[in-house]
Amino acid sequence: MDSPQVELMSALATLFECGKYSDLTIVCGTKRYSVHRAIVCSRSEFFDGACRNPFKESESGVIDLTEDDPEAVEHMVNYFYHLDYLSKSLSRRSSQRSRRNSPLSPRRPAQTRPKKFSLAMVEDPLMAMAAAAGAADGPLTPPTEDATDEMDADASTKLPDTPMADQHDENPFDALTADAEADIEKPHLVTHAKVYAIAEKYGIPGLKSLARKKFAHQIEMHFASPELPEACQEAYETTVDSDRGLRDVVIQTFRAHPEISLRKDVELAMRETPGLSFELFRMASGLPVSSL
The missing domain is CATH 3.30.710.10 (Potassium Channel Kv1.1; Chain A)
Structure with a gap:
Protein backbone atom coordinates (compact mmCIF):
# COMPACT_ATOMS: atom_id res chain seq x y z
CA MET A 1 0.00 0.00 0.00
CA LEU A 83 8.35 19.01 -6.32
CA ASP A 84 11.29 18.40 -8.63
CA TYR A 85 12.54 18.93 -12.14
CA LEU A 86 14.99 17.19 -14.42
CA SER A 87 14.32 13.89 -12.74
CA LYS A 88 17.00 11.36 -13.62
CA SER A 89 15.90 9.29 -16.60
CA LEU A 90 16.95 5.83 -17.66
CA SER A 91 20.67 5.76 -18.34
CA ARG A 92 21.92 4.98 -21.79
CA ARG A 93 23.59 1.83 -20.54
CA SER A 94 20.34 0.54 -19.06
CA SER A 95 18.42 1.39 -22.21
CA GLN A 96 21.00 -0.41 -24.30
CA ARG A 97 20.73 -3.45 -22.08
CA SER A 98 16.96 -3.39 -22.25
CA ARG A 99 17.09 -3.20 -26.04
CA ARG A 100 19.48 -6.13 -26.14
CA ASN A 101 17.30 -8.21 -23.81
CA SER A 102 14.03 -7.22 -25.40
CA PRO A 103 12.51 -9.97 -27.54
CA LEU A 104 11.20 -7.34 -29.95
CA SER A 105 14.55 -5.76 -30.63
CA PRO A 106 16.50 -7.21 -33.56
CA ARG A 107 19.56 -9.06 -32.41
CA ARG A 108 22.77 -8.18 -34.13
CA PRO A 109 23.88 -11.17 -36.17
CA ALA A 110 27.29 -12.51 -35.26
CA GLN A 111 29.83 -12.14 -38.00
CA THR A 112 30.83 -15.41 -39.60
CA ARG A 113 34.39 -16.52 -39.23
CA PRO A 114 36.56 -15.69 -42.24
CA LYS A 115 37.16 -18.69 -44.42
CA LYS A 116 40.92 -18.18 -44.41
CA PHE A 117 42.89 -17.43 -41.29
CA SER A 118 46.34 -18.00 -39.91
CA LEU A 119 46.86 -21.62 -38.90
CA ALA A 120 49.95 -20.65 -36.97
CA MET A 121 47.72 -19.47 -34.12
CA VAL A 122 45.88 -22.82 -33.88
CA GLU A 123 47.20 -25.30 -31.32
CA ASP A 124 46.32 -28.49 -33.14
CA PRO A 125 48.18 -31.82 -32.50
CA LEU A 126 47.90 -32.80 -36.15
CA MET A 127 49.46 -29.55 -37.28
CA ALA A 128 52.26 -30.03 -34.75
CA MET A 129 52.94 -33.54 -36.13
CA ALA A 130 53.01 -32.18 -39.69
CA ALA A 131 55.46 -29.50 -38.65
CA ALA A 132 57.69 -32.11 -36.98
CA ALA A 133 57.60 -34.27 -40.11
CA GLY A 134 58.50 -31.29 -42.25
CA ALA A 135 61.46 -30.54 -40.03
CA ALA A 136 62.67 -34.14 -40.40
CA ASP A 137 62.04 -34.71 -44.11
CA GLY A 138 62.73 -31.22 -45.42
CA PRO A 139 60.38 -28.40 -46.28
CA LEU A 140 56.90 -29.35 -47.31
CA THR A 141 55.55 -28.46 -50.73
CA PRO A 142 53.17 -25.53 -50.38
CA PRO A 143 49.60 -26.84 -50.69
CA THR A 144 47.38 -25.74 -53.52
CA GLU A 145 44.54 -23.32 -52.94
CA ASP A 146 41.96 -26.12 -52.92
CA ALA A 147 43.99 -28.04 -50.39
CA THR A 148 44.30 -24.93 -48.23
CA ASP A 149 40.52 -24.48 -48.25
CA GLU A 150 40.08 -28.11 -47.14
CA MET A 151 42.64 -27.65 -44.37
CA ASP A 152 40.92 -24.46 -43.27
CA ALA A 153 37.57 -26.22 -43.12
CA ASP A 154 39.05 -29.13 -41.15
CA ALA A 155 40.82 -26.83 -38.77
CA SER A 156 37.67 -24.82 -38.13
CA THR A 157 35.86 -27.98 -37.04
CA LYS A 158 38.65 -28.75 -34.56
CA LEU A 159 38.58 -25.31 -32.97
CA PRO A 160 37.14 -25.13 -29.46
CA ASP A 161 33.71 -23.60 -29.12
CA THR A 162 34.89 -20.13 -28.02
CA PRO A 163 33.30 -16.72 -28.60
CA MET A 164 35.87 -15.71 -31.19
CA ALA A 165 33.16 -14.34 -33.43
CA ASP A 166 32.12 -11.95 -30.68
CA GLN A 167 35.73 -10.84 -30.30
CA HIS A 168 35.86 -9.91 -33.98
CA ASP A 169 32.37 -8.44 -33.77
CA GLU A 170 33.17 -5.45 -31.57
CA ASN A 171 36.10 -3.64 -30.12
CA PRO A 172 36.26 -4.02 -26.32
CA PHE A 173 37.55 -0.46 -26.03
CA ASP A 174 34.35 0.79 -27.65
CA ALA A 175 32.33 -0.83 -24.87
CA LEU A 176 34.55 0.75 -22.23
CA THR A 177 34.10 4.16 -23.83
CA ALA A 178 30.32 3.75 -24.01
CA ASP A 179 30.15 2.70 -20.36
CA ALA A 180 32.33 5.63 -19.32
CA GLU A 181 30.13 8.08 -21.21
CA ALA A 182 27.00 6.54 -19.69
CA ASP A 183 28.42 7.01 -16.19
CA ILE A 184 29.01 10.72 -16.79
CA GLU A 185 25.94 12.65 -15.72
CA LYS A 186 25.19 15.74 -17.74
CA PRO A 187 25.60 18.69 -15.38
CA HIS A 188 22.80 20.98 -16.71
CA LEU A 189 24.56 23.92 -15.05
CA VAL A 190 23.00 26.51 -17.35
CA THR A 191 19.56 24.99 -16.87
CA HIS A 192 19.83 25.13 -13.09
CA ALA A 193 20.90 28.76 -13.30
CA LYS A 194 17.89 29.57 -15.49
CA VAL A 195 15.50 27.79 -13.15
CA TYR A 196 16.99 29.66 -10.20
CA ALA A 197 16.40 32.95 -12.00
CA ILE A 198 12.80 32.19 -12.93
CA ALA A 199 12.08 31.03 -9.38
CA GLU A 200 13.34 34.35 -8.07
CA LYS A 201 11.38 36.29 -10.68
CA TYR A 202 8.06 34.63 -9.86
CA GLY A 203 8.55 34.28 -6.12
CA ILE A 204 8.85 30.50 -5.73
CA PRO A 205 11.21 30.01 -2.78
CA GLY A 206 11.08 26.21 -2.79
CA LEU A 207 12.09 26.00 -6.44
CA LYS A 208 14.81 28.59 -5.92
CA SER A 209 16.31 26.58 -3.07
CA LEU A 210 16.13 23.37 -5.09
CA ALA A 211 17.80 24.96 -8.12
CA ARG A 212 20.63 26.28 -5.96
CA LYS A 213 21.22 22.83 -4.44
CA LYS A 214 21.29 21.21 -7.86
CA PHE A 215 23.61 23.91 -9.21
CA ALA A 216 26.02 23.61 -6.27
CA HIS A 217 26.09 19.82 -6.45
CA GLN A 218 26.68 19.69 -10.19
CA ILE A 219 29.30 22.43 -10.33
CA GLU A 220 31.27 20.65 -7.63
CA MET A 221 31.26 17.45 -9.65
CA HIS A 222 31.68 19.04 -13.09
CA PHE A 223 33.81 22.15 -12.56
CA ALA A 224 35.77 21.14 -15.68
CA SER A 225 32.61 21.02 -17.78
CA PRO A 226 32.43 23.14 -20.96
CA GLU A 227 29.16 24.49 -19.55
CA LEU A 228 30.93 26.27 -16.70
CA PRO A 229 31.66 29.63 -18.42
CA GLU A 230 28.12 30.04 -19.72
CA ALA A 231 26.68 28.96 -16.38
CA CYS A 232 28.77 31.59 -14.57
CA GLN A 233 27.57 34.25 -16.98
CA GLU A 234 23.96 33.11 -16.51
CA ALA A 235 24.31 33.27 -12.74
CA TYR A 236 25.63 36.84 -12.80
CA GLU A 237 23.51 38.28 -15.59
CA THR A 238 20.11 36.98 -14.42
CA THR A 239 20.37 37.87 -10.73
CA VAL A 240 20.82 41.11 -8.83
CA ASP A 241 24.05 41.88 -6.97
CA SER A 242 22.47 41.28 -3.58
CA ASP A 243 21.34 37.76 -4.50
CA ARG A 244 24.28 35.62 -3.41
CA GLY A 245 22.60 32.25 -4.01
CA LEU A 246 24.51 31.22 -7.13
CA ARG A 247 27.26 33.80 -7.00
CA ASP A 248 28.71 32.45 -3.77
CA VAL A 249 28.73 28.98 -5.31
CA VAL A 250 30.64 30.26 -8.33
CA ILE A 251 33.20 32.15 -6.21
CA GLN A 252 33.71 29.13 -3.97
CA THR A 253 34.31 26.96 -7.04
CA PHE A 254 37.03 29.30 -8.31
CA ARG A 255 38.56 29.42 -4.84
CA ALA A 256 38.65 25.62 -4.59
CA HIS A 257 39.91 25.16 -8.16
CA PRO A 258 42.09 28.14 -9.11
CA GLU A 259 43.23 26.38 -12.29
CA ILE A 260 39.83 27.16 -13.78
CA SER A 261 40.93 30.75 -14.36
CA LEU A 262 43.57 29.55 -16.82
CA ARG A 263 41.01 28.16 -19.25
CA LYS A 264 40.54 30.20 -22.42
CA ASP A 265 36.75 29.82 -22.41
CA VAL A 266 36.59 30.95 -18.80
CA GLU A 267 38.81 33.92 -19.56
CA LEU A 268 36.45 34.95 -22.36
CA ALA A 269 33.46 34.70 -20.03
CA MET A 270 35.25 36.82 -17.44
CA ARG A 271 35.94 39.52 -20.04
CA GLU A 272 32.25 39.59 -20.99
CA THR A 273 30.93 39.51 -17.41
CA PRO A 274 32.20 42.50 -15.39
CA GLY A 275 30.49 41.43 -12.19
CA LEU A 276 32.21 38.06 -12.23
CA SER A 277 35.59 39.57 -13.06
CA PHE A 278 35.33 42.16 -10.29
CA GLU A 279 34.43 39.62 -7.63
CA LEU A 280 37.18 37.24 -8.75
CA PHE A 281 39.62 40.15 -8.54
CA ARG A 282 38.54 40.86 -4.96
CA MET A 283 38.83 37.19 -4.10
CA ALA A 284 42.36 37.01 -5.54
CA SER A 285 43.29 40.16 -3.58
CA GLY A 286 42.05 38.68 -0.33
CA LEU A 287 39.17 41.13 -0.08
CA PRO A 288 35.65 40.14 1.01
CA VAL A 289 33.21 39.39 -1.77
CA SER A 290 29.90 38.48 -0.14
CA SER A 291 29.64 41.85 1.63
CA LEU A 292 29.49 43.85 -1.60
Whole structure:
Protein backbone atom coordinates (compact mmCIF):
# COMPACT_ATOMS: atom_id res chain seq x y z
CA MET A 1 0.00 0.00 0.00
CA ASP A 2 1.31 3.43 -0.94
CA SER A 3 2.13 5.89 1.80
CA PRO A 4 0.00 9.06 2.09
CA GLN A 5 2.86 11.12 0.64
CA VAL A 6 3.18 8.85 -2.38
CA GLU A 7 -0.58 8.89 -2.84
CA LEU A 8 -0.66 12.68 -2.75
CA MET A 9 2.22 13.09 -5.20
CA SER A 10 0.65 10.57 -7.54
CA ALA A 11 -2.64 12.46 -7.44
CA LEU A 12 -0.90 15.76 -8.22
CA ALA A 13 1.00 14.20 -11.10
CA THR A 14 -2.25 12.80 -12.49
CA LEU A 15 -3.93 16.19 -12.28
CA PHE A 16 -1.12 17.74 -14.27
CA GLU A 17 -0.97 15.00 -16.90
CA CYS A 18 -4.69 14.87 -17.64
CA GLY A 19 -5.48 18.54 -16.94
CA LYS A 20 -8.65 17.63 -15.04
CA TYR A 21 -10.26 20.49 -13.08
CA SER A 22 -7.69 22.96 -14.46
CA ASP A 23 -8.78 26.60 -14.27
CA LEU A 24 -5.64 28.40 -15.43
CA THR A 25 -3.44 28.19 -18.52
CA ILE A 26 0.24 29.12 -18.66
CA VAL A 27 1.42 29.92 -22.17
CA CYS A 28 5.03 30.03 -23.29
CA GLY A 29 5.49 30.28 -27.03
CA THR A 30 3.78 27.31 -28.63
CA LYS A 31 3.38 25.41 -25.37
CA ARG A 32 0.32 25.60 -23.17
CA TYR A 33 0.12 24.20 -19.65
CA SER A 34 -3.25 23.52 -18.04
CA VAL A 35 -2.71 24.15 -14.34
CA HIS A 36 -4.75 24.74 -11.19
CA ARG A 37 -4.92 28.06 -9.38
CA ALA A 38 -5.09 26.41 -5.97
CA ILE A 39 -1.78 24.65 -6.62
CA VAL A 40 0.08 27.37 -8.52
CA CYS A 41 -1.06 30.49 -6.66
CA SER A 42 -0.35 29.00 -3.25
CA ARG A 43 3.28 28.47 -4.27
CA SER A 44 4.07 31.66 -6.17
CA GLU A 45 3.66 35.29 -5.17
CA PHE A 46 3.45 36.34 -8.81
CA PHE A 47 0.71 33.92 -9.81
CA ASP A 48 -1.20 34.66 -6.62
CA GLY A 49 -1.16 38.39 -7.38
CA ALA A 50 -2.06 37.89 -11.03
CA CYS A 51 -5.10 35.79 -10.21
CA ARG A 52 -6.24 37.60 -7.05
CA ASN A 53 -6.15 41.16 -8.38
CA PRO A 54 -8.41 42.48 -11.18
CA PHE A 55 -5.90 41.94 -13.98
CA LYS A 56 -6.67 40.57 -17.41
CA GLU A 57 -4.95 37.31 -16.43
CA SER A 58 -7.49 36.70 -13.67
CA GLU A 59 -10.37 37.34 -16.06
CA SER A 60 -9.07 35.40 -19.06
CA GLY A 61 -7.49 32.59 -17.07
CA VAL A 62 -4.39 32.77 -19.29
CA ILE A 63 -0.94 33.89 -18.19
CA ASP A 64 1.51 34.50 -21.02
CA LEU A 65 5.18 33.85 -20.18
CA THR A 66 6.42 33.84 -23.76
CA GLU A 67 9.21 36.28 -22.89
CA ASP A 68 10.74 33.75 -20.48
CA ASP A 69 12.99 30.84 -21.33
CA PRO A 70 10.75 27.94 -22.48
CA GLU A 71 12.86 25.29 -20.76
CA ALA A 72 12.84 27.15 -17.46
CA VAL A 73 9.07 27.63 -17.65
CA GLU A 74 8.56 23.93 -18.27
CA HIS A 75 10.72 23.00 -15.27
CA MET A 76 8.85 25.52 -13.13
CA VAL A 77 5.48 24.02 -14.03
CA ASN A 78 6.79 20.52 -13.41
CA TYR A 79 8.01 21.60 -9.99
CA PHE A 80 4.52 22.73 -9.02
CA TYR A 81 3.24 19.17 -9.41
CA HIS A 82 6.30 16.98 -8.83
CA LEU A 83 8.35 19.01 -6.32
CA ASP A 84 11.29 18.40 -8.63
CA TYR A 85 12.54 18.93 -12.14
CA LEU A 86 14.99 17.19 -14.42
CA SER A 87 14.32 13.89 -12.74
CA LYS A 88 17.00 11.36 -13.62
CA SER A 89 15.90 9.29 -16.60
CA LEU A 90 16.95 5.83 -17.66
CA SER A 91 20.67 5.76 -18.34
CA ARG A 92 21.92 4.98 -21.79
CA ARG A 93 23.59 1.83 -20.54
CA SER A 94 20.34 0.54 -19.06
CA SER A 95 18.42 1.39 -22.21
CA GLN A 96 21.00 -0.41 -24.30
CA ARG A 97 20.73 -3.45 -22.08
CA SER A 98 16.96 -3.39 -22.25
CA ARG A 99 17.09 -3.20 -26.04
CA ARG A 100 19.48 -6.13 -26.14
CA ASN A 101 17.30 -8.21 -23.81
CA SER A 102 14.03 -7.22 -25.40
CA PRO A 103 12.51 -9.97 -27.54
CA LEU A 104 11.20 -7.34 -29.95
CA SER A 105 14.55 -5.76 -30.63
CA PRO A 106 16.50 -7.21 -33.56
CA ARG A 107 19.56 -9.06 -32.41
CA ARG A 108 22.77 -8.18 -34.13
CA PRO A 109 23.88 -11.17 -36.17
CA ALA A 110 27.29 -12.51 -35.26
CA GLN A 111 29.83 -12.14 -38.00
CA THR A 112 30.83 -15.41 -39.60
CA ARG A 113 34.39 -16.52 -39.23
CA PRO A 114 36.56 -15.69 -42.24
CA LYS A 115 37.16 -18.69 -44.42
CA LYS A 116 40.92 -18.18 -44.41
CA PHE A 117 42.89 -17.43 -41.29
CA SER A 118 46.34 -18.00 -39.91
CA LEU A 119 46.86 -21.62 -38.90
CA ALA A 120 49.95 -20.65 -36.97
CA MET A 121 47.72 -19.47 -34.12
CA VAL A 122 45.88 -22.82 -33.88
CA GLU A 123 47.20 -25.30 -31.32
CA ASP A 124 46.32 -28.49 -33.14
CA PRO A 125 48.18 -31.82 -32.50
CA LEU A 126 47.90 -32.80 -36.15
CA MET A 127 49.46 -29.55 -37.28
CA ALA A 128 52.26 -30.03 -34.75
CA MET A 129 52.94 -33.54 -36.13
CA ALA A 130 53.01 -32.18 -39.69
CA ALA A 131 55.46 -29.50 -38.65
CA ALA A 132 57.69 -32.11 -36.98
CA ALA A 133 57.60 -34.27 -40.11
CA GLY A 134 58.50 -31.29 -42.25
CA ALA A 135 61.46 -30.54 -40.03
CA ALA A 136 62.67 -34.14 -40.40
CA ASP A 137 62.04 -34.71 -44.11
CA GLY A 138 62.73 -31.22 -45.42
CA PRO A 139 60.38 -28.40 -46.28
CA LEU A 140 56.90 -29.35 -47.31
CA THR A 141 55.55 -28.46 -50.73
CA PRO A 142 53.17 -25.53 -50.38
CA PRO A 143 49.60 -26.84 -50.69
CA THR A 144 47.38 -25.74 -53.52
CA GLU A 145 44.54 -23.32 -52.94
CA ASP A 146 41.96 -26.12 -52.92
CA ALA A 147 43.99 -28.04 -50.39
CA THR A 148 44.30 -24.93 -48.23
CA ASP A 149 40.52 -24.48 -48.25
CA GLU A 150 40.08 -28.11 -47.14
CA MET A 151 42.64 -27.65 -44.37
CA ASP A 152 40.92 -24.46 -43.27
CA ALA A 153 37.57 -26.22 -43.12
CA ASP A 154 39.05 -29.13 -41.15
CA ALA A 155 40.82 -26.83 -38.77
CA SER A 156 37.67 -24.82 -38.13
CA THR A 157 35.86 -27.98 -37.04
CA LYS A 158 38.65 -28.75 -34.56
CA LEU A 159 38.58 -25.31 -32.97
CA PRO A 160 37.14 -25.13 -29.46
CA ASP A 161 33.71 -23.60 -29.12
CA THR A 162 34.89 -20.13 -28.02
CA PRO A 163 33.30 -16.72 -28.60
CA MET A 164 35.87 -15.71 -31.19
CA ALA A 165 33.16 -14.34 -33.43
CA ASP A 166 32.12 -11.95 -30.68
CA GLN A 167 35.73 -10.84 -30.30
CA HIS A 168 35.86 -9.91 -33.98
CA ASP A 169 32.37 -8.44 -33.77
CA GLU A 170 33.17 -5.45 -31.57
CA ASN A 171 36.10 -3.64 -30.12
CA PRO A 172 36.26 -4.02 -26.32
CA PHE A 173 37.55 -0.46 -26.03
CA ASP A 174 34.35 0.79 -27.65
CA ALA A 175 32.33 -0.83 -24.87
CA LEU A 176 34.55 0.75 -22.23
CA THR A 177 34.10 4.16 -23.83
CA ALA A 178 30.32 3.75 -24.01
CA ASP A 179 30.15 2.70 -20.36
CA ALA A 180 32.33 5.63 -19.32
CA GLU A 181 30.13 8.08 -21.21
CA ALA A 182 27.00 6.54 -19.69
CA ASP A 183 28.42 7.01 -16.19
CA ILE A 184 29.01 10.72 -16.79
CA GLU A 185 25.94 12.65 -15.72
CA LYS A 186 25.19 15.74 -17.74
CA PRO A 187 25.60 18.69 -15.38
CA HIS A 188 22.80 20.98 -16.71
CA LEU A 189 24.56 23.92 -15.05
CA VAL A 190 23.00 26.51 -17.35
CA THR A 191 19.56 24.99 -16.87
CA HIS A 192 19.83 25.13 -13.09
CA ALA A 193 20.90 28.76 -13.30
CA LYS A 194 17.89 29.57 -15.49
CA VAL A 195 15.50 27.79 -13.15
CA TYR A 196 16.99 29.66 -10.20
CA ALA A 197 16.40 32.95 -12.00
CA ILE A 198 12.80 32.19 -12.93
CA ALA A 199 12.08 31.03 -9.38
CA GLU A 200 13.34 34.35 -8.07
CA LYS A 201 11.38 36.29 -10.68
CA TYR A 202 8.06 34.63 -9.86
CA GLY A 203 8.55 34.28 -6.12
CA ILE A 204 8.85 30.50 -5.73
CA PRO A 205 11.21 30.01 -2.78
CA GLY A 206 11.08 26.21 -2.79
CA LEU A 207 12.09 26.00 -6.44
CA LYS A 208 14.81 28.59 -5.92
CA SER A 209 16.31 26.58 -3.07
CA LEU A 210 16.13 23.37 -5.09
CA ALA A 211 17.80 24.96 -8.12
CA ARG A 212 20.63 26.28 -5.96
CA LYS A 213 21.22 22.83 -4.44
CA LYS A 214 21.29 21.21 -7.86
CA PHE A 215 23.61 23.91 -9.21
CA ALA A 216 26.02 23.61 -6.27
CA HIS A 217 26.09 19.82 -6.45
CA GLN A 218 26.68 19.69 -10.19
CA ILE A 219 29.30 22.43 -10.33
CA GLU A 220 31.27 20.65 -7.63
CA MET A 221 31.26 17.45 -9.65
CA HIS A 222 31.68 19.04 -13.09
CA PHE A 223 33.81 22.15 -12.56
CA ALA A 224 35.77 21.14 -15.68
CA SER A 225 32.61 21.02 -17.78
CA PRO A 226 32.43 23.14 -20.96
CA GLU A 227 29.16 24.49 -19.55
CA LEU A 228 30.93 26.27 -16.70
CA PRO A 229 31.66 29.63 -18.42
CA GLU A 230 28.12 30.04 -19.72
CA ALA A 231 26.68 28.96 -16.38
CA CYS A 232 28.77 31.59 -14.57
CA GLN A 233 27.57 34.25 -16.98
CA GLU A 234 23.96 33.11 -16.51
CA ALA A 235 24.31 33.27 -12.74
CA TYR A 236 25.63 36.84 -12.80
CA GLU A 237 23.51 38.28 -15.59
CA THR A 238 20.11 36.98 -14.42
CA THR A 239 20.37 37.87 -10.73
CA VAL A 240 20.82 41.11 -8.83
CA ASP A 241 24.05 41.88 -6.97
CA SER A 242 22.47 41.28 -3.58
CA ASP A 243 21.34 37.76 -4.50
CA ARG A 244 24.28 35.62 -3.41
CA GLY A 245 22.60 32.25 -4.01
CA LEU A 246 24.51 31.22 -7.13
CA ARG A 247 27.26 33.80 -7.00
CA ASP A 248 28.71 32.45 -3.77
CA VAL A 249 28.73 28.98 -5.31
CA VAL A 250 30.64 30.26 -8.33
CA ILE A 251 33.20 32.15 -6.21
CA GLN A 252 33.71 29.13 -3.97
CA THR A 253 34.31 26.96 -7.04
CA PHE A 254 37.03 29.30 -8.31
CA ARG A 255 38.56 29.42 -4.84
CA ALA A 256 38.65 25.62 -4.59
CA HIS A 257 39.91 25.16 -8.16
CA PRO A 258 42.09 28.14 -9.11
CA GLU A 259 43.23 26.38 -12.29
CA ILE A 260 39.83 27.16 -13.78
CA SER A 261 40.93 30.75 -14.36
CA LEU A 262 43.57 29.55 -16.82
CA ARG A 263 41.01 28.16 -19.25
CA LYS A 264 40.54 30.20 -22.42
CA ASP A 265 36.75 29.82 -22.41
CA VAL A 266 36.59 30.95 -18.80
CA GLU A 267 38.81 33.92 -19.56
CA LEU A 268 36.45 34.95 -22.36
CA ALA A 269 33.46 34.70 -20.03
CA MET A 270 35.25 36.82 -17.44
CA ARG A 271 35.94 39.52 -20.04
CA GLU A 272 32.25 39.59 -20.99
CA THR A 273 30.93 39.51 -17.41
CA PRO A 274 32.20 42.50 -15.39
CA GLY A 275 30.49 41.43 -12.19
CA LEU A 276 32.21 38.06 -12.23
CA SER A 277 35.59 39.57 -13.06
CA PHE A 278 35.33 42.16 -10.29
CA GLU A 279 34.43 39.62 -7.63
CA LEU A 280 37.18 37.24 -8.75
CA PHE A 281 39.62 40.15 -8.54
CA ARG A 282 38.54 40.86 -4.96
CA MET A 283 38.83 37.19 -4.10
CA ALA A 284 42.36 37.01 -5.54
CA SER A 285 43.29 40.16 -3.58
CA GLY A 286 42.05 38.68 -0.33
CA LEU A 287 39.17 41.13 -0.08
CA PRO A 288 35.65 40.14 1.01
CA VAL A 289 33.21 39.39 -1.77
CA SER A 290 29.90 38.48 -0.14
CA SER A 291 29.64 41.85 1.63
CA LEU A 292 29.49 43.85 -1.60
